Structures are given as structure tokens and as C-alpha cells.
Amino acid sequence: MTEKLTAKDYISSLKPIWCPGCGDFAVLNAVAKAFSILELPPENIAVISGIGCSSRLPGYLKTYGFNAIHGRALPIAAGLKLARPDITVLAVGGDGDIFSIGGNHLPHVARRNIDLTCVVMDNGIYGLTKGQVSPTTPLGEKTVTTTYGSIEDPIQPLKLLLSYEASFVAQSTSVDPKHLVEMIVAAMRHKGFSFVNVRSPCVTYRGKEQYDIIRKRSVYIDKLPDYDPTDMRKAWHHAITPEYISLGILYKSERDTYTERQARLRQTAKRGREWKIEELINGFMP
Numbered sequence: 001m002t003e004k005l006t007a008k009d010y011i012s013s014l015k016p017i018w019c020p021g022c023g024d025f026a027v028l029n030a031v032a033k034a035f036s037i038l039e040l041p042p043e044n045i046a047v048i049s050g051i052g053c054s055s056r057l058p059g060y061l062k063t064y065g066f067n068a069i070h071g072r073a074l075p076i077a078a079g080l081k082l083a084r085p086d087i088t089v090l091a092v093g094g095d096g097d098i099f100s101i102g103g104n105h106l107p108h109v110a111r112r113n114i115d116l117t118c119v120v121m122d123n124g125i126y127g128l129t130k131g132q133v134s135p136t137t138p139l140g141e142k143t144v145t146t147t148y149g150s151i152e153d154p155i156q157p158l159k160l161l162l163s164y165e166a167s168f169v170a171q172s173t174s175v176d177p178k179h180l181v182e183m184i185v186a187a188m189r190h191k192g193f194s195f196v197n198v199r200s201p202c203v204t205y206r207g208k209e210q211y212d213i214i215r216k217r218s219v220y221i222d223k224l225p226d227y228d229p230t231d232m233r234k235a236w237h238h239a240i241t242p243e244y245i246s247l248g249i250l251y252k253s254e255r256d257t258y259t260e261r262q263a264r265l266r267q268t269a270k271r272g273r274e275w276k277i278e279e280l281i282n283g284f285m286p
Contacts, residue, residue: 090117
């Protein structure tokens, strides 16, 4: 028998260089705790990220990890999962990385239902590059690039993923580490593409008051009397309501993964004509 790994066993010796108070510390610890709860061997995990403060996360874990170029965490994670369906693949990044330059990859990973988890550390700012407006920066927010307030309507991550019909959509926050662990565990247990948006305040460029705002406005939707994560209409209600910040699993559905459909396609092809290698090669010759 092997000794059960604790969360600390998944943390590397590399010290995070995030600002003191950054919400990403809680996300790192929650991911490690989730790995421990799921009893995942470190050598069977791959964490893929892009560029940004939050995308440093793979280096702080004792798993396989890869820093992609900006915005390309999802396609690399998807390719890895299709090549190695036996391993656990986690894609992580910030709101700028995933929703801006990488935003064109989200709908395709979601619609294909590739069996991986995406965790976004959403702080509504470009922190690494010194506080520029990001896709989720609130309207009217003053940043170094919006001196008089942002004039852009922000992207709404939950609405975006529901419109893509992702098979698992949840939201949590670094303010509540216990809840965050629960959401990541549930996402990783889900068969298919799972998305977790994490309200992870940037204490340097958005201000420490963000923690108080999240505490005051959050509602745990699974505590509501009519809660049903399989009901898409209710999921939309929780995603669009301005009265509160919805925390919990908004939507969850079971459907075939891309790998399962791929396997059936192979079986169908095998039942057809038996091709010889010479015939296949000649098909590409002039």
C-alpha cells in the first residue's frame, strides 16, 4: 500500500511570487487539495497555462506542467488530452488570457466536450502587465489604460460558457477556499469539459475592497429552495442576475465526450473497407 498524498505533497519547492494577498494563492492550494481528495498520482496530471500572473501556477505544483504562449492553454490542453486520454488535464489562466487572446478556443473545447477542466482566475484586470483594462473589467472602472473609466461592456464568463453549452459550468471565489476546493473537485470528477470561474481579487490593481464586495454580494445557489443544476433556464437566471454573485454549480449535463465519439468512429471505420498501406500512400501521390 502507498501512503495517501496530502495537498502539500503536490506543492513544489518553487516559491510563488504573487503579491501578498493575491487570490491566486487560494486557487493554488485548492487545486493541490483537490488532487489530494481525488487521490491523483502526480505523474498522471498535466497542468497547462498561458501567460500572466495566474498562469505561473503550473510551476508551483509537483505535476507535469507547461507554460504555453499567451492565450493558448486550451488548445494545447485539448491536444494533450486527445493524445493521452488516460491522464488528468487541467488548464488554468486569467481572464485576459482565457477570454481575450484565447477566447476563440473556448467554444470549440466546450462544443466538443473534451474531457478536461478549465479554471479561470478572474480578477478583472491585467495584473502582470501593470493594471490595464481586461475583458472582465467592470464598466466605468478606472485603470492605467482607462483614466476616465472603462467605456467597454465586460464579458460575462458564466453567460459565455452557458451559450457555448459547456457541460459543466461553476463559479467560486478565493474568498471561500473550502467552497473553491469543492467546485474544483466536482469539475474534475465531471466527464467532459468542465469550467470553473474563480473570483480571485487582485489586491494591487483592483483593490483589497474586492474581498468585501465578494463577501457581501455572494449567494450560494445550491442553498436556494428551487436549485436544479440540470435546468438550463435556472442556470441562465443565476448567470444574468445583477442582484448577487452566484457561487456554485450553475449547470451540469451528461453527454458523450469527444474521446468517446472518436472511439466509436474508429470502430465504424474498422467495419468498413480494409485499406492496405500502399493504397493509402498512393492516394497522396500525383
